[in-house]
Amino acid sequence: MSYIIHEECISCGACEPECPNQAIREGETIYIIDPERCAECVGSHRSSRCSEVCPVDAPHPDPDYPETREQLLQKWRRLHPNEEPVPGTY
């Protein structure tokens, strides 16, 4: 399930460099997550980095993008074709 950034976002930019999939970018009013790139940090971290670093708890799972962990891992593999996922993250 991709994460989505809610309107509480204060555009501090802290999450952008933390995303292992380059899924986050600055939008017109708040930061935005690309659901084609967000894999809930499966394959890279044990929990969602954007959610951990956000000072206002703006990123949350987006129910519009239901995905199994296997599907999230497949997404990670598409984005990192020459890498192996970090053990314990999938």
Ligand code: SF4
């Ligand atoms: S949950 Fe992980 S992969 Fe998804 S946007 Fe946040 S940091 Fe990036």
Ligand code: SF4
């Ligand atoms: S860390 Fe939180 S407040 Fe800062 S840009 Fe990301 S979502 Fe917005």
